[in-house]
Amino acid sequence: MSTVQVEGVTVRFGEVTAVDDVTLTAEPGVTGLIGPNGAGKTTLFDVVSGLRRPSAGRVLLDGADITAKSPHQRSRAGVARTFQRLEVFGSLTVRENVVVALESRRRSPRLAEGLLDRVGIARFAANQADTVPTGAARLLELARALATEPRVLLLDEPSSGLDRAETDAFGELLRELSAEGRAVVLVEHDMDLVMGYCDIVHVLNLGRLLVSGPPDVVRAHEGVREAYLG
Amino acid sequence: MTALLAYTIFGLVTGGAYAVVAGGLVLTYSTSKVFNVGHGAIGMVMAFLYWELAENRGLPQWVASLLVVGVAAPLFGLLVERFVMRRLAGAPVGVTLVAGVGVLVGLIGVAQVVWPPQARPVRPFLDHLGVHIGGSYVSGHDLVTLACAVLVAGGLYVLLNRTRTGLAMRACVDAPELASLYGTRPHRLSALSWAIGSALAALGGILLTPVVQLDYVTMTLLVITAYTAALVGRLRSLPWTFVGALGLGLVQSYAVAYLPSSPGWIAFRAAIPALLLFVVLLAMPQSPLRIGGVRGSRGVAVPNGLATGVGAGLFLGVAVALALLVGPVVAGQLALGLVFGIVVLSMVLLTGYGGVVSLGQFTFVGVGAVTVARFGSVSPLTLLAGALVAAVVGAVIALTVLRVSGLYLALATLGFAQLMDKLVLQSPIAFGVRGSVQVPRLVESPAAQLLLAAVVFALVGIGVLAVRRGRLGRRMIAVKDSSAACATLGVNVRWVRVGVFALSAGIAGLAGGLFAQLRETVAASDFQLFNNLPLLLFAVIAGVTSVSGALLGGMLLMLLPVLQSGFPAFAGVAVVLLGVAAAGLSRDPNGLVSWLFRAWAWRRA
Numbered sequence: 001m002s003t004v005q006v007e008g009v010t011v012r013f014g015e016v017t018a019v020d021d022v023t024l025t026a027e028p029g030v031t032g033l034i035g036p037n038g039a040g041k042t043t044l045f046d047v048v049s050g051l052r053r054p055s056a057g058r059v060l061l062d063g064a065d066i067t068a069k070s071p072h073q074r075s076r077a078g079v080a081r082t083f084q085r086l087e088v089f090g091s092l093t094v095r096e097n098v099v100v101a102l103e104s105r106r107r108s109p110r111l112a113e114g115l116l117d118r119v120g121i122a123r124f125a126a127n128q129a130d131t132v133p134t135g136a137a138r139l140l141e142l143a144r145a146l147a148t149e150p151r152v153l154l155l156d157e158p159s160s161g162l163d164r165a166e167t168d169a170f171g172e173l174l175r176e177l178s179a180e181g182r183a184v185v186l187v188e189h190d191m192d193l194v195m196g197y198c199d200i201v202h203v204l205n206l207g208r209l210l211v212s213g214p215p216d217v218v219r220a221h222e223g224v225r226e227a228y229l230g
Numbered sequence: 231m232t233a234l235l236a237y238t239i240f241g242l243v244t245g246g247a248y249a250v251v252a253g254g255l256v257l258t259y260s261t262s263k264v265f266n267v268g269h270g271a272i273g274m275v276m277a278f279l280y281w282e283l284a285e286n287r288g289l290p291q292w293v294a295s296l297l298v299v300g301v302a303a304p305l306f307g308l309l310v311e312r313f314v315m316r317r318l319a320g321a322p323v324g325v326t327l328v329a330g331v332g333v334l335v336g337l338i339g340v341a342q343v344v345w346p347p348q349a350r351p352v353r354p355f356l357d358h359l360g361v362h363i364g365g366s367y368v369s370g371h372d373l374v375t376l377a378c379a380v381l382v383a384g385g386l387y388v389l390l391n392r393t394r395t396g397l398a399m400r401a402c403v404d405a406p407e408l409a410s411l412y413g414t415r416p417h418r419l420s421a422l423s424w425a426i427g428s429a430l431a432a433l434g435g436i437l438l439t440p441v442v443q444l445d446y447v448t449m450t451l452l453v454i455t456a457y458t459a460a461l462v463g464r465l466r467s468l469p470w471t472f473v474g475a476l477g478l479g480l481v482q483s484y485a486v487a488y489l490p491s492s493p494g495w496i497a498f499r500a501a502i503p504a505l506l507l508f509v510v511l512l513a514m515p516q517s518p519l520r521i522g523g524v525r526g527s528r529g530v531a532v533p534n535g536l537a538t539g540v541g542a543g544l545f546l547g548v549a550v551a552l553a554l555l556v557g558p559v560v561a562g563q564l565a566l567g568l569v570f571g572i573v574v575l576s577m578v579l580l581t582g583y584g585g586v587v588s589l590g591q592f593t594f595v596g597v598g599a600v601t602v603a604r605f606g607s608v609s610p611l612t613l614l615a616g617a618l619v620a621a622v623v624g625a626v627i628a629l630t631v632l633r634v635s636g637l638y639l640a641l642a643t644l645g646f647a648q649l650m651d652k653l654v655l656q657s658p659i660a661f662g663v664r665g666s667v668q669v670p671r672l673v674e675s676p677a678a679q680l681l682l683a684a685v686v687f688a689l690v691g692i693g694v695l696a697v698r699r700g701r702l703g704r705r706m707i708a709v710k711d712s713s714a715a716c717a718t719l720g721v722n723v724r725w726v727r728v729g730v731f732a733l734s735a736g737i738a739g740l741a742g743g744l745f746a747q748l749r750e751t752v753a754a755s756d757f758q759l760f761n762n763l764p765l766l767l768f769a770v771i772a773g774v775t776s777v778s779g780a781l782l783g784g785m786l787l788m789l790l791p792v793l794q795s796g797f798p799a800f801a802g803v804a805v806v807l808l809g810v811a812a813a814g815l816s817r818d819p820n821g822l823v824s825w826l827f828r829a830w831a832w833r834r835a
Contacts, residue, residue, distance in 0.1 A: 049718050050717070051714055051717070071718050072722045072723070075718055076720050079718075081718050083714075087715035089707065090711050091707050092704060096704055099704060100705060103704070103705070141715075144719060148719055
């Protein structure tokens with residue numbers, strides 16, 4: 001059972017404050033992170049996964065401060081993520097993408113087939129990764145992240161590119177992953193997915209945390225409607 | 231005090247000329263996003279042209295400079311932009327760099343054909359118009375140089391900040407498609423920036439000629455100095471570039487004044503631009519891991535273990551047959567070609583698989599050669615020692631230069647090559663006071679040398695393919711495609727890159743040892759900085775992603791000097807063709823061999 005916390009995290013790009021003093025916690029289960037474009041969701045993922053140093057604030061994993069740790073150290077500590085703008089290894093096959101992740105954990109390459117099967121893209125295993133459809137590439141990023149046996153899983157718009165049936169299957173997969181004790185954090189624009197599968201939802205707007213709570217509470221919140229509808 | 235003033239003025243004058251050159255570099259880079267490695271070479275050729283007009287044909291100096299700076303150089307810039315660089319818009323750094331190196335090598339070829347080596351004195355400008363400032367004499371040429379620097383600085387400032395064209399130029403850097411929606415024409419602006427950039431290279435070249443001598447390489451390598459200055463302005467800011475250029479001029483001038491004039495210190499002075507380049511690079515922030523977008527490349531098919539074994543067997547069979555059939559001269563040349571092939575194999579690993587463009591690979595060959603030469607033993611173990619020393623040097627360098635990536639990294643390797651060339655290879659530490667060292671041969675006859683080189687080539691080739699198929703190979707390619715994703719999957723990106731760099735340097739060092747014992751006498755000139763450029767060209771033209779490409783590249787590299795001594799004019803033309811071929815082929819890293827393979831597959835189908 002794992003918990004990730006951000007405490008008072010602020011990220012500035014020159015004059016612009018992308019994330020402004022955000023404090024939130026993701027516990028085992030599915031946590032939604034939503035907000036309009038430019039709200040700071042992906043930047044917050046970059047801070048948690050270590051790709052970006054915050055201007056202020058801390059990141060804690062199960063109570064231990066990991067703010068100073070590099071991305072690969074955080075990965076070894078159990079943090080994994082996918083990317084909104086795809087980051088698959090385009091020159092390698094789909095299977096090799098997963099094998100790279102398995103090998104970085106000294107796990108057997110033979111586990112790759114099972115992982116690809118689990119996310120539902122086993123049929124692409126031998127294809128070069130920059131040739132598969134966007135939806136499959138997103139699922140590949142998920143399979144690759146799972147290969148590192150993460151305790152905290154950050155998913156950045158994983159369902160874009162999936163059709164309705166695939167999205168539903170993906171929702172069920174989310175439920176399974178969180179039932180195994182992981183903290184899954186979901187940045188997503190598909191509100192059905194967010195409201196249907198998240199235990200708790202945090203809403204960001206212009207870098208600030210607007211509201212946190214169960215889906216029903218968030219749905220009813222005035223400010224959320226305003227932020228989305230303007 | 232007087233001396234200080236004199237050296238300050240002298241430093242400012244040299245710095246002013248650097249500023250003119252560097253300003254052109256920044257202008258073209260910031261509007262076309264293509265770093266012109268050939269910038270110094272353009273200045274070099276234009277300075278030769280100026281000599282032709284002003285000294286050889288007797289035109290008045292101002293007419294000659296006007297023709298060169300105002301007509302020839304801008305026209306040349308337009309041509310390069312139109313036929314080489316425009317097609318490369320948005321291409322990866324490696325591709326644009328190789329195209330630039332192609333232009334550079336082609337220009338040197340042209341200069342060597344048109345203006346064969348001889349002394350070419352150039353009169354300074356306004357020689358009779360010197361003034362005395364506080365007891366030190368400032369020549370008319372110095373005043374002209376300073377005036378040009380001030381005019382160029384002012385002109386560029388006004389162009390970029392006070393004109394519509396300048397505004398559009400700056401807009402095009404960020405989003406050419408978007409800017410074109412607003413009615414600007416990115417191609418025109420990019421062409422304009424190349425025209426102005428070339429003119430500035432020419433002006434800088436002409437101003438510096440009376441100071442640095444007119445030769446092919448010195449001026450071409452001025453690009454390192456200009457680049458160092460431009461780096462102070464992060465390749466964007468013109469004012470900081472000028473500050474950097476003046477600073478460089480001053481440091482060099484003070485070094486001449488106040489450092490001892492023993493041979494070691496003279497070498498040190500020559501290495502100052504490269505040293506400062508490292509200082510500036512170290513001061514730069516670690517480049518962040520780039521996020522966003524799928525990158526992938528299609529390499530040639532990697533043969534499996536069986537195919538590799540069969541290929542190696544065939545190759546060795548041919549080598550044995552050749553060793554039995556050909557005469558000693560040809561056998562020696564083939565052995566040399568194979569040794570160069572091993573150097574190219576080191577680049578297959580680093581550049582072809584790892585995506586890192588190195589402009590300093592030949593320097594590691596030198597390190598291996600020096601090590602073997604210094605041991606002076608006939609044990610094959612010395613070859614391994616050479617490889618090991620080169621790998622260690624490679625790892626140390628990698629730890630310094632791998633802080634940065636892409637273009638910065640490639641140019642840092644060029645700076646490293648210059649540093650090693652000036653400080654180590656040319657000093658008595660490497661090749662003794664006589665400048666050359668005798669090396670005992672491991673095997674005597676040329677036929678045996680051919681077999682030795684063939685066996686080592688085959689082993690290294692098998693090793694490179696095994697790496698590609700294995701865990702390290704997957705990892706290298708993953709780091710090349712997305713270092714950010716690698717890091718979040720727990721891969722220590724830095725160590726992978728350092729490891730690959732060191733391994734590649736080790737292979738180059740191994741080749742260096744073979745080279746030294748094959749040649750029997752080696753000297754610093756065998757490993758000079760300039761050799762790196764044809765090496766990169768041949769590797770890319772022949773195919774930097776495959777073992778067969780490395781074999782072809784090595785053979786071509788061996789043939790060039792053979793042609794040069796047999797048919798000098800033809801060799802010049804060959805160099806020009808090479809440049810053109812590189813500029814054309816640089817988009818396809820799989821090179822000529824993949825064309826051959828494709829043609830073969832098509833024929834069979």
